[in-house]
Amino acid sequence: MSRIARRFATLRAQGRGALIPYVEACDPDYDTSLATLRGMPAAGADLIEVGVPFSDPSADGPTIQKAALRGLKGGSTMKRVLEMVRAFREGDNETPIILMGYTNPIEAYGPERFCTDAKAAGVDGLIVVDMPPEEADLLAGPAAASGLDIIRLVAPTTPDARLPVVFSGASGFVYYVSITGVTGTRTASTDELAAALPRLRRATDLPIAIGFGIRTPALAASAVRVADAAVVASALLNTLEGTLDADGKATPRTVPDVLAQLRGLADAVHAVDKTDSK
Amino acid sequence: MAKPLSHAPISCGVEKLSATDTQAGANSLRSGPDGRGRFGIFGGRFVAETLMPLLLELDAAYKAAQADPEFHRELDYYLKDYVGRPSPLWLARRMTEQLGGAKIYMKREELNHTGSHKLNNVMGQILLARRMGRTRIVAETGAGQHGVATATVCALFGMKCAIYMGATDVERQKPNVFRMRLLGAEVVPVTAGAGTLKDAMNEAMRDWVTNVHDTYFLVGTVAGPHPYPQMVRDFQSIIGVETKEQILAAEGRLPDAIVAAIGGGSNAMGIFHPFLDDPEVKLIGVEAAGCGLDSGRTAASIERGKPGVLHGNRTYLLQDDDGQITEAHSISAGLDYPGVGPEHSWLSDIGRAEYVGATDQEALDAFQLCTRTEGIIPALESAHAIAYAARIAPAMGRDQIIVINISGRGDKDIFTVAEHLGVKL
Numbered sequence: 001m002s003r004i005a006r007r008f009a010t011l012r013a014q015g016r017g018a019l020i021p022y023v024e025a026c027d028p029d030y031d032t033s034l035a036t037l038r039g040m041p042a043a044g045a046d047l048i049e050v051g052v053p054f055s056d057p058s059a060d061g062p063t064i065q066k067a068a069l070r071g072l073k074g075g076s077t078m079k080r081v082l083e084m085v086r087a088f089r090e091g092d093n094e095t096p097i098i099l100m101g102y103t104n105p106i107e108a109y110g111p112e113r114f115c116t117d118a119k120a121a122g123v124d125g126l127i128v129v130d131m132p133p134e135e136a137d138l139l140a141g142p143a144a145a146s147g148l149d150i151i152r153l154v155a156p157t158t159p160d161a162r163l164p165v166v167f168s169g170a171s172g173f174v175y176y177v178s179i180t181g182v183t184g185t186r187t188a189s190t191d192e193l194a195a196a197l198p199r200l201r202r203a204t205d206l207p208i209a210i211g212f213g214i215r216t217p218a219l220a221a222s223a224v225r226v227a228d229a230a231v232v233a234s235a236l237l238n239t240l241e242g243t244l245d246a247d248g249k250a251t252p253r254t255v256p257d258v259l260a261q262l263r264g265l266a267d268a269v270h271a272v273d274k275t276d277s278k
Numbered sequence: 279m280a281k282p283l284s285h286a287p288i289s290c291g292v293e294k295l296s297a298t299d300t301q302a303g304a305n306s307l308r309s310g311p312d313g314r315g316r317f318g319i320f321g322g323r324f325v326a327e328t329l330m331p332l333l334l335e336l337d338a339a340y341k342a343a344q345a346d347p348e349f350h351r352e353l354d355y356y357l358k359d360y361v362g363r364p365s366p367l368w369l370a371r372r373m374t375e376q377l378g379g380a381k382i383y384m385k386r387e388e389l390n391h392t393g394s395h396k397l398n399n400v401m402g403q404i405l406l407a408r409r410m411g412r413t414r415i416v417a418e419t420g421a422g423q424h425g426v427a428t429a430t431v432c433a434l435f436g437m438k439c440a441i442y443m444g445a446t447d448v449e450r451q452k453p454n455v456f457r458m459r460l461l462g463a464e465v466v467p468v469t470a471g472a473g474t475l476k477d478a479m480n481e482a483m484r485d486w487v488t489n490v491h492d493t494y495f496l497v498g499t500v501a502g503p504h505p506y507p508q509m510v511r512d513f514q515s516i517i518g519v520e521t522k523e524q525i526l527a528a529e530g531r532l533p534d535a536i537v538a539a540i541g542g543g544s545n546a547m548g549i550f551h552p553f554l555d556d557p558e559v560k561l562i563g564v565e566a567a568g569c570g571l572d573s574g575r576t577a578a579s580i581e582r583g584k585p586g587v588l589h590g591n592r593t594y595l596l597q598d599d600d601g602q603i604t605e606a607h608s609i610s611a612g613l614d615y616p617g618v619g620p621e622h623s624w625l626s627d628i629g630r631a632e633y634v635g636a637t638d639q640e641a642l643d644a645f646q647l648c649t650r651t652e653g654i655i656p657a658l659e660s661a662h663a664i665a666y667a668a669r670i671a672p673a674m675g676r677d678q679i680i681v682i683n684i685s686g687r688g689d690k691d692i693f694t695v696a697e698h699l700g701v702k703l
């Protein structure tokens with residue numbers, strides 16, 4: 001069983017939802033992002049998304065765009081990202097790590113070599129934002145051969161008839177993009193979420209994570225009431241940005257402030273009792 | 279090929295979908311893209327899931343429109359009476375004499391309403407957007423020619439219009455920015471990256487993904503996710519269809535070479551496509567070499583790039599070893615893009631078209647050559663094509679023929695040119 005499947009099975013047995021925080025590699029430098037990553041499990045992260053900086057994040061809002069640029073300035077390359085995951089794995093062999101990024105850096109690295117190296121570094125799953133099922137054959141073979149989960153995105157615009165296409169070849173969990181829009185902007189209403197989840201549940205048995213626009217403990221809690229996990233990215237990146245000095249460098253507040261916010265989100269998520277929901 | 283309905287002796291129809299084209303058989307180079315929107319390994323639909331259902335809907339709507347004679351009738355009407363088609367094929371006598379070699383013809387796309395080839399595509403897509411019930415249009419623009427064309431049809435049809443334009447381009451293409459605002463469009467300067475076309479494209483995609491319920495993304499070149507490269511090519515193919523009829527009427531034979539500038543590649547694809555199956559016609563795409571192909575400051579994606587994925591398609595891209603897209607450079611805002619349409623990447627790989635570069639300086643020289651010898655002030659984009667034609671013409675025989683696609687007029691560029699000539703306006 002993959003780390004991701006194991007983690008969700010444990011959470012389900014405990015009747016708990018999951019919090020999935022996001023950290024952008026090398027934002028604003030390698031050591032800071034590694035320290036944040038290492039601190040995340042103790043602060044309540046159940047799984048972690050590691051953002052792979054890309055020069056043209058066309059599906060992301062201003063917050064992640066800025067984080068990606070800081071990451072690139074901070075020396076991020078695919079090799080560095082994998083090094084960071086390897087360093088994290090030295091102290092944590094349980095918390096699943098999912099890389100989130102765009103197709104081109106993977107294509108430039110070479111899809112096969114990428115999957116092999118990512119798995120060896122301790123990566124568990126991949127979310128490739130601009131790789132819909134129609135283009136997934138680029139990674140499907142190598143990912144399966146390496147035992148990496150491919151996490152599929154589903155959107156409010158995805159019609160029911162298309163769900164089987166989206167879920168074919170999906171593993172690990174499913175990522176529900178709760179709004180039509182870019183990351184870090186609008187928030188879906190509780191009603192919108194409550195309406196969306198049943199149609200996804202009918203089409204898949206995989207755990208469902210909700211992302212895009214979850215910025216507060218209350219929103220995170222309401223997300224895991226209907227889904228299995230809440231992804232929080234922009235809210236944490238905004239906090240990080242606020243701790244940087246005038247030159248954009250990390251300060252002694254950077255890691256503790258991000259982790260403190262994460263703890264607040266995790267407490268809210270873990271307070272939700274899911275024992276009678278499936 | 280089914281003859282499109284037409285008003286003029288020269289047909290104003292869009293080239294029929296290649297799949298329904300009886301002449302574009304299995305061995306035709308005109309039958310692409312395949313069902314996945316690929317030209318060889320290039321093209322495709324690399325977009326977020328939110329957009330995927332919209333692309334499928336667009337593809338279906340486009341196929342339905344292509345099969346509907348009423349759509350062609352409507353498009354023909356607007357192309358003739360609003361855009362002003364057909365555009366003339368002009369024998370450039372004085373330039374021919376001055377260069378002393380091949381006979382030079384110019385396809386006069388700068389005479390279209392709004393001053394460039396861009397309106398051919400925009401007219402097709404706006405009619406499609408209306409059929410699809412969309413009420414708001416977003417578009418990216420570099421030089422502002424596509425933005426102006428889009429703002430124009432939005433005024434014509436009373437639709438809301440937002441144009442994304444890199445902040446650098448807003449600065450260097452001021453007349454077009456003002457024009458768009460006069461036409462009622464909202465021009466949104468984009469400060470991300472170098473503030474050029476690539477960044478405008480990202481921002482237009484973000485707008486589209488946010489406003490999918492009422493918004494149509496009107497892509498201005500033969501790039502982006504499928505079906506855009508195919509659709510824009512089909513709408514622009516009117517250039518090549520007319521050129522073929524006109525050169526046959528004037529010379530009784532096809533030209534030896536066709537030369538066109540390459541930004542995203544729409545004016546080039548439009549004039550190339552009807553000639554793809556005529557191997558005697560050399561097709562030459564001129565990329566912006568900027569400060570020189572090896573200067574590191576260039577927009578020559580095919581000559582200096584590697585295949586990769588950006589803006590929804592796989593194509594040649596200027597990028598570093600880590601797959602990060604690098605900034606392009608060209609004096610011409612319309613060519614200042616680190617990618618190129620996927621069909622060009624494929625035509626380059628299979629050797630059917632040749633891709634070369636012209637520098638900023640060569641374009642400036644050609645701009646003046648064309649102005650002085652023909653009384654035609656070309657767009658700086660088109661000046662790249664003129665520059666390359668001027669380089670090869672002298673070595674060609676006087677019985678040989680070159681057609682240059684004059685994709686736009688240069689009024690928008692006089693400030694840039696004046697600055698480079700040291701003149702204060």
Ligand SMILES: Cc1ncc(COP(=O)(O)O)c(C=O)c1O
Nearest residue numbers: 423541542543544545612659686
């Ligand atoms: C006059 C003119 N020619 C050419 C181009 C380049 O675009 P494409 O390569 O799609 O024709 C532009 C783009 O703005 C333009 O305005």
